[in-house]
Amino acid sequence: MNVLTPRELPELFAALAAPGARVLAGGTDLLVRLRADLRQGRKVPSSLVRLDGLEELCGVAREPDGALRLGAATTHAGLLAHPLVRVELPVLAAALADLGSPPIRNMGTLGGNLCTASPAGDTLPPLMVLGASVELASAAGVRRMALADFITGPGRTRLAPGEIVTAVLAPSAREFAVRHFEKVGRRSALAVAVVSLAALLRLDARGKAVEARLAWGSVGPTVWRCPEAEAALLGQRPTLTALKRAAAVVRARVQPIDDLRASAAYRSEVAGNLLLRLAAL
Amino acid sequence: MKLSFILNGATVRLDAEPDRRAVDLLREELGALDVKEGCGTGECGACSVLVDGVQKLSCLMLAAQLEGRTVVTAAGLGTAEKPHPVQRAFAEHGAVQCGFCTPGMAVAAAGLLAENPAPAREDIRRAVSGNLCRCTGYVKIIDAVEAAARELAARKGKTEDAR
Structure with missing residues (x-):
């Protein structure tokens, strides 16, 4: 495989137009898969096109509408170290802090986590509750779409051939008094989530929820939302009683699968129980 | 490709396949046997090196990604006389x-x-x-x-x- 390092977007798009070219972001997932493909005699790309030579894909900036623009090739550690991410997107920062391990966070990128589109992708539930969208670019131009529309299944996205994710646009979560992310795994570091939950609650002056956004990871082919559980929390203070009611709704509706990490029954139980943690916040 | 980077304080220049894994290049071409390969999938950390001061996994890096970088392996942290x-x-x-x-x-x-x-x-x-x-x-x-x-x-x- 040839490895190309474009410095400008037009150069990148030209490189991606070549047959068998593939984007290489942080490599923490792709290189593991390519090595397995090589060993088993499967076809591998003819060239890998690096994103880390393009400065415009890295860093955090403020958009005119107040949202944060997170460069797709920014590493997880780079995002985690950024004060704007920590202050305005704490639910994302919490997920980034638990993602992989320190060296994985030093290498893996946000755009890579999205395009891998794993059911267990740690940044997906928080970005869903934040209402994030993605900016996509190709030689044909730039377009934006909601992250919820971008990811269509496990490992599947709406990325067109020759197109890359250039940025994630995430509105600030400052007006949400309750911001929470929790991942349950076999250990703290380097664990693929068994179940994860990202939650945002906006409370009125009396502490009652006027908006609830909940998103689970690892309980379905993509991030799972539960509008019925969100509705159950509206008009309620997030007390243990109210959360237990919503958790029962979650357990009745969630349809996870058995796999090598956990049983479906365990996942259902935990998917509900993770909500109870909001009572302590 | 022609590759040039700094390894443990010394500039190295060599011809390398751009898709050679960094861990293989370091061990097999440059004799850095202190860099260990455990799992080869980024989960054990044995192949860790500092790239521009940051811990990275050399089993998940390609030779091309070392170009122009400063790489420090465990052996480059100090010497027997002056250990880190x-x-x-x-x-x-x-x-x-x-x-x-x-x-x-x-x-x-x-x-x-x-x-x-x-x-x-x-x-x-x-x-x-x-x-x-x-x-x-x-x-x-x-x-x-x-x-x-x-x-x-x-x-x-x-x-x-x-x-």
């Missing part, structure tokens, strides 16, 4: 048993101390959480990193007193 505080502390505190994880651990610890010279025990635990050790149970390793931080602080104190 981490190296000295690992030896003194029984942080080494079979030794296979040690180079990666030392690299992770040195990376932490460069960024945070006075880490809490929890910071150290987090910093080495990407490095597996199947012998020590980690306690001695964390003790050693704490001791190395103390030595660095004492050295810094001395340098400042001398001024």
Whole structure:
């Protein structure tokens, strides 16, 4: 495989137009898969096109509408170290802090986590509750779409051939008094989530929820939302009683699968129980 | 491709396949046998090196990604005569048993101390959480990193007193 390092977007798009070219972001997932493909005699790309030579894909900036623009090739550690991410997107920062391990966070990128589109992708539930969208670019131009529309299944996205994710646009979560992310795994570091939950609650002056956004990871082919559980929390203070009611709704509706990490029954139980943690916040 | 980077303080220039794994290039072409390959999938940390001061996994990097970088392996942290505080502390505190994880651990610890010279025990635990050790149970390793931080602080104190 040839490895190309474009410095400008037009150069990148030209490189991606070549047959068998593939984007290489942080490599923490792709290189593991390519090595397995090589060993088993499967076809591998003819060239890998690096994103880390393009400065415009890295860093955090403020958009005119107040949202944060997170460069797709920014590493997880780079995002985690950024004060704007920590202050305005704490639910994302919490997920980034638990993602992989320190060296994985030093290498893996946000755009890579999205395009891998794993059911267990740690940044997906928080970005869903934040209402994030993605900016996509190709030689044909730039377009934006909601992250919820971008990811269509496990490992599947709406990325067109020759197109890359250039940025994630995430509105600030400052007006949400309750911001929470929790991942349950076999250990703290380097664990693929068994179940994860990202939650945002906006409370009125009396502490009652006027908006609830909940998103689970690892309980379905993509991030799972539960509008019925969100509705159950509206008009309620997030007390243990109210959360237990919503958790029962979650357990009745969630349809996870058995796999090598956990049983479906365990996942259902935990998917509900993770909500109870909001009572302590 | 023609490749040029700094390895443990010396400039190296060589011809390399751009998609050669960095761990293979370092071990097989450049003799850096202190860089260990454990899992080959980014989960054990044994192949850790510092790239521009940041801990990275050489099993998940390609040769092309080393171009123009500064790479430090465990052997580049110090010498037998002038060991890095981490190296000295690992030896003194029984942080080494079979030794296979040690180079990666030392690299992770040195990376932490460069960024945070006075880490809490929890910071150290987090910093080495990407490095597996199947012998020590980690306690001695964390003790050693704490001791190395103390030595660095004492050295810094001395340098400042001398001024």
